[in-house]
Every structure is written in structure tokens, then in C-alpha cells.
Amino acid sequence: MSLVRLIARPMLASIFVVQGVKNFRDPDPLVPGAKSVVERFGPMVERHAPDVPTEPRQLVRANAVTQFGAGLALATGKCPRLAALVLAGTLVPSTLANHAFWETEDPEQRNEQRVHALKNAGLAGGLLLASVDTEGKPGISWRARQAAGKARKVTKSGTRKARKAAKDARPS
The missing domain is CATH 1.20.5 (Single alpha-helices involved in coiled-coils or other helix-helix interfaces)
Known part of the structure; x- marks a missing residue:
């Protein structure tokens, strides 16, 4: 493994590991955002995947566990391509739930949420690159x-x- 991968993977994964632990321990601040996403997409999920939980607090915790586990996998180089893809997938509902700047009226709040949404877009881009990185081996x-x-x-x-x-x- 190259030095860049050895350093970059844990750096990219660190936010997911740390926030995964924090959000699992204290999901309540994220529940209102998760609730809005469940209200928007819950009926579709129930129709196509009735066994998937739609209780917001459970979803926040499930997302936290997923981010923690995939973050550790990426950081340690265990199935890094799959881990990066999973982490990219967790960013979509997280961004919709917590950084919907287009729904915010206050210009200062809107700007702050836009910065967070763009940060998540940047992380998603890095994760997508990591998900196709074959380390020089054939894909x-x-x-x-x-x-x-x-x-x-x-x-x-x-x-x-x-x-x-x-x-x-x-x-x-």
C-alpha cells in the first residue's frame, strides 16, 4: 500500500468513526431531521421494503453504526472499496436530513447549512474515488x-x- 493511501484513508474515515460513535450515543439532536426524511420517503420505503425500520431514532442509530463500521473498515484498509461506497451512501440521507439549506429562510443559517452540504458533497466525491481505487491492481x-x-x-x-x-x- 502506498504512503498516500496509508495516510489518506484514515483521514477520510475519521469523521465517520468519530461522528458514528457520537451519534449512536446521542441520536436525539438528529431525530428531527431524520423525521422529516422519513415523512418524505417513508411511504415509498414501506411500499418497496416493508421490513426496513422507519422510526427516526432507530434510523439515526443504524446510520451511526454503519458509518462507524464502514469508517473503521476504510481506515484500516479492510474492504476499502466497499467501505467507501457504503459511506458515500450514508451521506445522502444524512445531508437531506441535516443540511437542507434550500428549506432555510435565515440567510446566515442557509449559508451555514450550504457549507455543510457542500462539505458532504466533497466527502462523497472523495469516497467515490476511494471506491474505485484498485491500488494499481486490475479491477x-x-x-x-x-x-x-x-x-x-x-x-x-x-x-x-x-x-x-x-x-x-x-x-x-
Whole structure:
């Protein structure tokens, strides 16, 4: 692993680990924001995924646990691509719930919330980059293309051999 990855991953993950612990211990400040998101998207979730909880306090805690766990995984380099993708996914409801600057009337509050929303967008961008970082190793799509190419070659070769064998087996 390069020195940059060794340093950058824990730096990127630190906010999620620290806030994950804080938000799990004290979810109440985030419940009102979560409630507004549940009110907006809850019926759709219940229709398509009835087993998913929609109680705001539970959702805040579930998000906190997810951020803590994926943050630790990213920081330690355990499944870093998956961890980064999961963390990026947790930013969407968090930003909608807690930094909806477009709904704020007070110009000062609006600006503060816009800064937080843009910070989350920046974090999401970094996480998306981390989610596609193969550390110089071939990615899944490259490996799939290589396997498909090899399969084509083997199939062509087998087809030629089978035709030749069939031609040689014909009576003269």
C-alpha cells in the first residue's frame, strides 16, 4: 500500500468513526431531521421494503453504526472499496436530513447549512474515488473482460478442432 493511501484513508474515515460513535450515543439532536426524511420517503420505503425500520431514532442509530463500521473498515484498509461506497451512501440521507439549506429562510443559517452540504458533497466525491481505487491492481471489470476474451479464444479454438475432427472423420 502506498504512503498516500496509508495516510489518506484514515483521514477520510475519521469523521465517520468519530461522528458514528457520537451519534449512536446521542441520536436525539438528529431525530428531527431524520423525521422529516422519513415523512418524505417513508411511504415509498414501506411500499418497496416493508421490513426496513422507519422510526427516526432507530434510523439515526443504524446510520451511526454503519458509518462507524464502514469508517473503521476504510481506515484500516479492510474492504476499502466497499467501505467507501457504503459511506458515500450514508451521506445522502444524512445531508437531506441535516443540511437542507434550500428549506432555510435565515440567510446566515442557509449559508451555514450550504457549507455543510457542500462539505458532504466533497466527502462523497472523495469516497467515490476511494471506491474505485484498485491500488494499481486490475479491477473487476478488467478481469471480466480478460476472462471473456480467453473464453472466446478457447471457444474458437475448440470449434476449429471440432470441425477439423468432424471433417477427418467423414468417409471419403
